[in-house]
Amino acid sequence: MIISLAGYMGSGKSLIANDLAKKLNFKVVDLDQQIIAENQLEISEIFEKQGEIFFRKAERKILENILNAPENSVLSLGGGTPAYFDNIHLLNQKSFSVFLQASVKTLSERLQSEKSERPLIAKISDEDLPEFIAKHLFERNPYYTQCQAVISVDGKTAQEVSDEIIRLLPAF
DSSP: OEEEEEOOTTSOHHHHHHHHHHHHTOEEEEHHHHHHHHHTSOHHHHHHHTOHHHHHHHHHHHHHHHHTOOSOEEEEOOTTGGGSTTHHHHHHHHSEEEEEEOOHHHHHHHHHTTGGGOTTTTTSOTTTHHHHHHHHHHHHHHHHTTSSEEEEOTTOOHHHHHHHHHHHOOOO
């Protein structure tokens, strides 16, 4: 079984993936890290040197490979992954997909201290960050909400969210 975690940056995908995998004795797979390893470039460098179309095609190819692997794993997706090609349909077909839903307020608070590590928002002022996030969520929510489960992460720890995901899992 593969459990895929979708959500905007700062929603806790990586943290929750690690906690969930530990509880289930599953492998953790981070899609962005797989893309970095395969291309030997950071995500920001791929966008800069090769462009977004190249990145999205590479992301799709690696996503297909991960979803066709036979091992039990928790897959932490890139924030935009569900919104491209028919990725959301592939995720729903080949995994148990979970949207980690966070409010603009929660995401803004979490991301303000992480801006230097996040190229997409590094140059956005703290004042403009909520509006930037809200715009992205408006574009991506139609895809995120197609996941098989939607869990609000506002005010919850990674452990609480992973326990909630376990309760929602189909029998495996």
